[in-house]
Amino acid sequence: METTSPIERLLRAVALTLVVVFFMFPIFWIFLMSFQTNETILTIPPSIVFSPTLSNYAALITGKLQTAAGTLDIAFMRNLGNSIFLSVASVAVALVLGVPAAYAFARHKFKGSEDIAFTLLSFRFAPPLLVLLPLTQYFQWLGLSNTYFGLIWVYQLICLPLILWIVRGYFEDISADVEYAYRIAGHSWFATFRKIALPLAGPGIAAAGLLAFIFAWNNFVFALVLASADKQPVTVGALAFVTSSGIQYGQIASAIVLSVTPTLALALYAQRYLVEGLSLGAVKG
Amino acid sequence: MNDTALLIKDVDKFYGPIDYGVHAVKKLNMDVRKGEIIALLGSSGCGKTSTLRMVAGFEAVSRGTISLSGREVQTFAPVRRNVAMAFEGYSLYPPLTVRENIAFALKASKLSQSVVDEKVASIAKLLEIEDILGRYPSSISGGQQQRASLGRALIRDANLHLLDEPMGQLEPQLRAVLRGRIKHYIKERGLTAILVTHDQTEANALADRIAVMEGGVLQQFDTPQKIKERPANLFTGTFVGEPPMNVFEASVTGSEAKVAFGLKDGVRLEYPASDFSHAVRDALMKRQKVVLGIRPYSVRRSADGVAGRVAVNQWLGDQTHIAADFAGGTMVLVEHDRTELAVGQPIGIHLDPSSLHVFDGYSGKAISHGEELA
Ligand SMILES: Nc1ncnc2c1ncn2[C@@H]1O[C@H](COP(=O)(O)OP(=O)(O)OP(=O)(O)O)[C@@H](O)[C@H]1O
Ligand SMILES: [Mg+2]
Numbered sequence: 001m002e003t004t005s006p007i008e009r010l011l012r013a014v015a016l017t018l019v020v021v022f023f024m025f026p027i028f029w030i031f032l033m034s035f036q037t038n039e040t041i042l043t044i045p046p047s048i049v050f051s052p053t054l055s056n057y058a059a060l061i062t063g064k065l066q067t068a069a070g071t072l073d074i075a076f077m078r079n080l081g082n083s084i085f086l087s088v089a090s091v092a093v094a095l096v097l098g099v100p101a102a103y104a105f106a107r108h109k110f111k112g113s114e115d116i117a118f119t120l121l122s123f124r125f126a127p128p129l130l131v132l133l134p135l136t137q138y139f140q141w142l143g144l145s146n147t148y149f150g151l152i153w154v155y156q157l158i159c160l161p162l163i164l165w166i167v168r169g170y171f172e173d174i175s176a177d178v179e180y181a182y183r184i185a186g187h188s189w190f191a192t193f194r195k196i197a198l199p200l201a202g203p204g205i206a207a208a209g210l211l212a213f214i215f216a217w218n219n220f221v222f223a224l225v226l227a228s229a230d231k232q233p234v235t236v237g238a239l240a241f242v243t244s245s246g247i248q249y250g251q252i253a254s255a256i257v258l259s260v261t262p263t264l265a266l267a268l269y270a271q272r273y274l275v276e277g278l279s280l281g282a283v284k285g
Numbered sequence: 286m287n288d289t290a291l292l293i294k295d296v297d298k299f300y301g302p303i304d305y306g307v308h309a310v311k312k313l314n315m316d317v318r319k320g321e322i323i324a325l326l327g328s329s330g331c332g333k334t335s336t337l338r339m340v341a342g343f344e345a346v347s348r349g350t351i352s353l354s355g356r357e358v359q360t361f362a363p364v365r366r367n368v369a370m371a372f373e374g375y376s377l378y379p380p381l382t383v384r385e386n387i388a389f390a391l392k393a394s395k396l397s398q399s400v401v402d403e404k405v406a407s408i409a410k411l412l413e414i415e416d417i418l419g420r421y422p423s424s425i426s427g428g429q430q431q432r433a434s435l436g437r438a439l440i441r442d443a444n445l446h447l448l449d450e451p452m453g454q455l456e457p458q459l460r461a462v463l464r465g466r467i468k469h470y471i472k473e474r475g476l477t478a479i480l481v482t483h484d485q486t487e488a489n490a491l492a493d494r495i496a497v498m499e500g501g502v503l504q505q506f507d508t509p510q511k512i513k514e515r516p517a518n519l520f521t522g523t524f525v526g527e528p529p530m531n532v533f534e535a536s537v538t539g540s541e542a543k544v545a546f547g548l549k550d551g552v553r554l555e556y557p558a559s560d561f562s563h564a565v566r567d568a569l570m571k572r573q574k575v576v577l578g579i580r581p582y583s584v585r586r587s588a589d590g591v592a593g594r595v596a597v598n599q600w601l602g603d604q605t606h607i608a609a610d611f612a613g614g615t616m617v618l619v620e621h622d623r624t625e626l627a628v629g630q631p632i633g634i635h636l637d638p639s640s641l642h643v644f645d646g647y648s649g650k651a652i653s654h655g656e657e658l659a
Contacts, residue, residue, distance in 0.1 A: 177376035180343050181434075184363045184370050185441065186393025199380060 027260075033253035041249045056254035065243070065251065072243060075229060076255055079237030083259065086223070086233055087216040090152050091209050094159035099205060102164050103197060106171035117164065124161045128221050131157065136225060146228050154222050159212035166211070170204030171197060210270050214263050234259040289355065290445055290477040291317040291340065296349035298335050298501075303347050309335040311501040313349070317445075322471060323479045324492035326525065332501040333481045334373055337447045340479075341370050353444060366445075371438035373449040373481075375430045377422035383433045384409075384418040390437045408436045411466050413459070428454040432463075439470065446471070448480040452487065464490050485525060497521045515659065519649035522578050522642055528606065530578045531616050534646060537569045544569060546577060549613030552591055560638040565653040574646025581606070581619040583640035590633030598626045609634065 004012075033041055035052040059065050065072040105117045123131075135154065136145065144150030174197060182192045198205075220235040227236070238255055241248040297303075298310035310332040317323050325333045338344040340351055342363035351359045358366050369390070377386050387405050396404075409415045412432040417425050422433070435451045451467075452460045468491050471478050482488050488495050489509045497504040497512065497520070504524075505517040516522035522530050535546040535554075544561055546554040554577075558566060569575065593609035593616055600623050607618040607626060611634060618634075626632065639655040651659035 175374065175376055176343075177372045177374055178378055180341070180363065181370070181372060181376045181437070182378065182389070184341055184343075184366075184368065185390040185437075186364055186367075188364060189362070196378065 030253045030256050033249060034257045035254075036250055038246070038248060038250050041253075056250040057258075059251055060254055060258065065241075065248065072240075074237075074240050074251075075232075076234070076237055076240075076258075078230065079232055079234045080259065082231055082237075083217055083233035083235070084262070086148065086151055086155065087213050089148070090155035090159050090216045091163075091213045093152060094156055094163045094212055095205065095209055097156070098160050098163035098208075099167055099198075099201075100193075102167035103171050103193060105164070106168045107176065117168070121161045121165055123157050128157075132221065132225050139226060145226055146231055148231060151223060151227055151231065154226060155216050155219065157222075158215050158219060162212045162215060163205075163208045166208035167201060167205055170201040174200045206270060210266060214267065217259075217263050288319045289316055290319045290321070290353065291315070291479075292350075292352040292355075293336075293340070294350045294352070296336075296339065296351060297347045298332065298339060298344065299347040300335075309501050310339070313501075313503055315496060315503065315506060317477060317479065319477055320472075320475050321477055321493045322468065322491055324488035324495045325479055325481045325498060326483075326485065326488050326495055327498035327504075328524070329483075331498045333498060334449055335501075336498075337370065337449055337479065337481065340366075340445070341368050341447055342366050367443050368445040368447060369438040369441040369443035370447040371435045371449060371451045375422075375427075375434040377430055377433055377437075379422055382419055382421055383414065383425065383429075386422065386433055387418075387436045387440055390441050394442065404440055405436075408440045411439075411470060412436050412463065428456075428459075431455065435467075439467070442474075444477065446476055446478040448478060450481050450483065453483065460484070460487065467491070485527060495525075497524060499524070515651070515654045516578075516642060517651055517659070519576055519578070519644040519651075522644065522651070526580055528581050528617050528619065530580050530642070531584065531614075532576050532578045532644075533612055533614055535575050535577050537572055537575055539566065539570055546575070548577075552612035554591065554636060556638045561653070561656050562658065564658045565643075565656060568652050568658060569643065572645060572652065575652065576644040576646055576649070577636075578642035578644060579636050579640055581617040583637060584616060584618040585635045585637065586618065586620075586632050587635040588633050590635035593632050593634045595626045595628055595630045595632060598624065598628065607632075 032048060034056055035054070036050050037053055037055065040047075040050045060074070060076045063074055063077060065074045105113055139145040139150050142150075144153070178200075179192050179196050182196050183189065187195070217233070218235060219233070223231070223233050224236045229237075234255065238252060238259075241252045241255065293313050293315040296310060296313040297308070299306040299308055301307060313332075313336065315323075325336065327333055335344060339346050339359075340353075342358070342361060346359040349359075350357050353366055353368070377383075378389070381389065384405055387408065388401050391401050391404065405418070406415070409418055412435060414429060414432050414436065417429055417433075422430055425433070431451065431454045435448065438446055438448060438451075452463060455463065464487060470476075480487075480491065482491075492509060494507060495509055495512050496506045499520050505512055505521045507515075507517075512521060512525050516525065516530075519532065523532060533548050535548050538545045538547065539558070542558050544556050544558055544566060548554065561569070591611070593611040595607060596610050596615065597606070597608040599606045603621075605618075605620045605622065605624050607620065607624070609616045609618065609632060616634060642654050643652045644650065645652055653659055
């Protein structure tokens with residue numbers, strides 16, 4: 001790195017800037033749109049000079065959407081609440097189930113353990129729709145469709161494999177002898193798990209949890225099919241902005257801003273863990 | 286039974302499926318009495334760590350039984366065995382300081398804080414790590430980590446202490462000092478210990494008995510003196526002892542009056558039959574092929590000896606090592622004085638029959654040591 005020539009450094013900076021602009025521009029544009037009315041958004045050519053308005057945010061928060069055809073009720077705040085509840089609860093359940101399982105897979109190799117772990121991971125490869133069709137049937141029989149319980153259950157398809165595989169990598173990284181040293185001093189298996197393995201794998205567990213949270217938050221299709229309006233998260237709720245009198249770009253933009261903010265904040269806060277956790281999971285997986 | 290601390294009976298260890306996996310320990314039998322210090326000596330990969338881990342309960346025993354104080358424990362969890370262990374890789378707990386690492390070994394014993402502090406302080410003094418008690422494992426040297434890990438094992442009041450290469454990382458001077466202190470510490474408290482080491486001096490200095498292992502097989506289990514004077518086979522003979530025992534393949538011929546060994550290059554060693562007991566002579570005559578062994582300290586120079594030629598002459602500050610071309614191989618001699626011998630100079634080599642070890646040429650089993658049958 002130290003030996004790069006000025007030209008090389010310049011080129012690198014240009015390339016980086018291009019990449020950043022490419023990825024950040026849509027977000028930046030949406031941020032601007034969220035402060036504009038539909039009319040200014042649709043003017044041609046678009047302009048970044050406009051008089052900002054908070055009406056979009058006001059509409060979302062009050063739940064009253066003004067359209068050409070009259071006032072519409074939208075449940076955005078409720079969707080947001082659903083998103084938070086569903087994601088947090090799913091990740092919590094996945095952590096409770098996945099972390100001990102990851103530990104077991106990391107520490108106890110038994111016949112077929114690798115196959116079981118891989119099967120669990122393969123849930124991530126299957127197209128969700130494939131699972132969904134039969135699932136809708138079963139859920140109806142079981143009375144689970146349109147319940148938070150049912151949704152959280154299905155969300156485990158997203159969260160559990162992720163947590164299992166990333167956390168397993170972390171546990172495998174901890175020298176088993178450190179645990180043995182603790183166990184031989186007269187501590188039980190469970191005490192060792194709690195006092196040694198868990199704290200040492202802490203960053204990995206945090207990263208996996210965060211990642212699972214983001215995946216759960218961004219999920220669309222499970223909630224679309226399995227839940228009705230009052231249980232739907234923002235990803236599905238945003239569909240309400242496609243109204244009979246046109247698409248409400250301003251409100252969609254502000255809804256996106258609001259719904260991206262929590263995950264973005266979380267991700268920025270734990271960026272370091274996230275990168276560590278991800279690369280470790282990738283190497284180990 | 287009562288004074289047996291550890292009894293290992295017909296123990297096999299396979300990594301992987303039994304009979305098909307890596308056969309790390311083969312039909313091991315060993316008994317350790319209370320208060321004994323045992324050194325486990327053997328080359329890398331011979332199964333020393335595997336043995337300790339089975340005793341501690343970290344590895345399952347594939348076959349056989351392990352008893353601690355008369356109780357079969359091979360199915361017990363480590364917690365229930367009351368053994369302490371210092372790990373080959375130290376295995377200190379990273380988020381804790383050295384002091385806490387050592388102290389947590391005592392947590393389960395429910396001692397008062399002041400007693401724990403006192404014990405930690407005294408063990409730290411013994412191991413010369415007082416100045417790093419407040420540091421974290423990641424910020425201390427390998428040798429310091431090793432001593433911390435050793436302290437964590439020694440501080441416990443366990444029935445058996447398993448020390449896996451506890452001083453491998455230390456410089457010779459410190460090792461020599463600690464050796465004495467640790468022995469005193471163990472003996473004073475009547476502890477029982479098995480220590481794995483690559484250092485023969487350490488094994489000789491510390492151990493009441495030495496177990497020599499090779500290829501997963503226990504070769505010999507005896508006092509340091511016996512191991513040295515009466516090696517059970519060629520492996521033990523050449524493995525233990527510094528510099529290693531000189532060995533030469535030979536054929537045996539003999540008559541009523543003489544025993545003669547035919548070495549390579551037409552070298553013949555002849556001894557009067559009376560130098561060996563009857564039994565030894567009988568045993569030797571039955572063999573076509575034997576291996577002669579003699580320790581470098583026991584080789585003498587004498588004008589009427591067998592001819593050799595000096596290849597190396599090294600003064601090591603306290604002794605001379607001479608390597609001579611002899612019977613198609615190399616004979617190493619150790620002498621206490623400085624000798625003026627030029628490379629290439631012919632010398633006469635005398636092998637005293639009382640210091641000859643004879644091993645079977647095929648099995649490597651010892652046949653005789655000096656005039657006595659093995
Ligand atoms: N977990 C394992 N899985 C498979 N084989 C193993 C395992 N642990 C050890 N072995 C094998 O078992 C044999 C004995 O290993 P062990 O660790 O007991 O040797 P050691 O005598 O302690 O060696 P060193 O002096 O190098 O520490 C070696 O061949 C090793 O490769
Ligand atoms: Mg070892």
